[in-house]
Amino acid sequence: MSAPATAPVKDAPDERLTHRSHLRRLLGRPELGAVVGAVAVFVFFSVVADSFLQASSLSTVLYASSTIGIMAVPVALLMIGGEFDLSAGVMVTSAALVSSMFSYQMTANVWVGAGVSLLVMLAVGFFNGFVLTRTKLPSFIITLATFLMLTGLNLGFTKLIGGTVSTKTIGDMEGFESARAVFASHLTIGGVDLQITILWWLGLVALATWVLLRTRAGNWIFAVGGNSDAARAVGVPVKGTKIALYMAVAFCAWVSGQHLLMSYDVVQSGEGVGNELLYIIAAVIGGCLMTGGYGSAIGSAVGAFIFGMASKGIVYAQWNPDWFKFFLGAMLLLATLLNAWVRKRAEARK
Numbered sequence: 001m002s003a004p005a006t007a008p009v010k011d012a013p014d015e016r017l018t019h020r021s022h023l024r025r026l027l028g029r030p031e032l033g034a035v036v037g038a039v040a041v042f043v044f045f046s047v048v049a050d051s052f053l054q055a056s057s058l059s060t061v062l063y064a065s066s067t068i069g070i071m072a073v074p075v076a077l078l079m080i081g082g083e084f085d086l087s088a089g090v091m092v093t094s095a096a097l098v099s100s101m102f103s104y105q106m107t108a109n110v111w112v113g114a115g116v117s118l119l120v121m122l123a124v125g126f127f128n129g130f131v132l133t134r135t136k137l138p139s140f141i142i143t144l145a146t147f148l149m150l151t152g153l154n155l156g157f158t159k160l161i162g163g164t165v166s167t168k169t170i171g172d173m174e175g176f177e178s179a180r181a182v183f184a185s186h187l188t189i190g191g192v193d194l195q196i197t198i199l200w201w202l203g204l205v206a207l208a209t210w211v212l213l214r215t216r217a218g219n220w221i222f223a224v225g226g227n228s229d230a231a232r233a234v235g236v237p238v239k240g241t242k243i244a245l246y247m248a249v250a251f252c253a254w255v256s257g258q259h260l261l262m263s264y265d266v267v268q269s270g271e272g273v274g275n276e277l278l279y280i281i282a283a284v285i286g287g288c289l290m291t292g293g294y295g296s297a298i299g300s301a302v303g304a305f306i307f308g309m310a311s312k313g314i315v316y317a318q319w320n321p322d323w324f325k326f327f328l329g330a331m332l333l334l335a336t337l338l339n340a341w342v343r344k345r346a347e348a349r350k
Contacts, residue, residue: 030287031299033338037285037331038302038309045313052316055192062194065308066201069301070256071275072282073204074248076300077212079283081245082225082292083139085128087146088249089275094150095121095257096267097158100167103175110175118254124150125250129243151273158269171265183255184262197259201301204252208297221245225292281328282307285335306331 045052052058071088078085095117103113124146131142158165170176185196212218220241223231232238261267284290285306286299310331314324 030294030296030339031302032287033335033341034286034299034302034306036338037335038306041306041309041313041331045309045317049313049316049318052313057312057316059192059194061305061308061312062198063308064311065301065305066195066197067256067259068275068278068282068307069201069304070197070204070259071249071252071279072286072300072304073201073208073297074245074252075276075279076283076286076288076295076297077208077221078245078249079280079288079290080212080225080292080295081221081242082228083132083242083245084143084280085246085249086140086143086276087124087128087150088143088253088279089272089277090147090150090154091121091124091250091253091272092256092260092275093154093267093269093272094124095254096261097154097167097257097269099258100170100261100267101157101161103170103173104168105161107173110170110173110179112175113170114179114258117257118251121250121254121257122247125247126243128250129239129246132246133239133242147276154269165269167267167269169265170261176262179258180262182262183258200255200259201304205297205301212297217241217244222293225294227293278307281332285332287339303335306335 071092075085075088098120099110099113099117101113102108102116103110106112128139128143128146131137132139135142155165158167162168183196183200187194187196187199212221220231220236223234223236224238224241228238260271282303283295283300284303286295286301286303288295288299307328310327311324314321314327
C-alpha cells in the first residue's frame, strides 16, 4: 500500500528579496515619532500664541534649535553607537575658554586660539574614547569624570589667569571679525534674519545622515551599538569607531564654543553645565534608543526643533517660563512612548 501523497512544500521566500511597502519603510524610520510630535507642538503653539507664526519668531525658534541641534547630532551618533557623553555640555565652554585665553594671553590672532582650542577638544574626545575602550568602564562613569574635571579646570584656570570667573574681551583682536563671520554672523534670506548656526546645524545633519546611510562607517556605528562583540567578530573596528564618535562630539563642541565666544566676546567659566542633558533629550526624542543600535541624525534635528519650539513658544504664549522644564519632560516621555510603539508596529509588520 503506497503512502498518501503530500502536497509539495514551497520554498519560503528569501526575506532579502521581500519587497517592503512604503508604509512599512515609513513605520521603520526612527524619527517618525519625533516628526509627529513636532507637528503637534507646532500646531499647538500656532493656536495659543498669536506671534508664533511671524517670520521673526520662527527665526528665533530656529536659532534656539540650532544651538542644541549642533551638539545633538554627534550625541545621537554616539548613542546609536551605544555610548553616552556627559561632558558634552561643559566641553562647549572649555572650547570657548581655551580660544579666548590663548588668544588674549599670547596676543595671537584669534584664529590661532581657535586652532589650539580645536586640538585641545579633539584630545579630550580622544581621551574619553581611549579610556572607554581600554578600561571597558561604563561611558557614564568616564564622561562624568571628564565633566567634573573640565568644570574644575574651566573655573580654576580662568580665575588663575584672569583673576575673575570670566575671560577678557577679544573683540578688538586681529582675526576676530573674520572668525565672527564664520561662527556668529547673520544672514538675510527672503527678508528674514537668520543666524549662521542654522546653516552649521543643517550641514552637520546632512553630513551625519550621509555617513549613517551611505558609508561603511555608518554600518560600523549601527553594528557597534547593536552588539559590539558580534561587530568585532566580523571585523568591525569597534575601538576606532567609538574613539571617532567621541572626537566627533568634541569637534561639534568646538564649533558651538566658537559661536559662544564670537557672539559675546567674553565667556563665563561656569556656563554649559546641564546642557548635556538637553542634547541627550533631543536625541532620545528624535528616536535614539538608550541601548544603542537605533536612531538617526534627522531625528536628533527634529528633537532639537521641538526643544526650540517649546522654549520660545512658551514665551510667545506669555506663559510662566517655569513650566518649560515640565513641558520638556512630558514631551520626552510621550516621544519615547510613541517611538517604542512605532518600532513595535514596524517589527510586527516585517
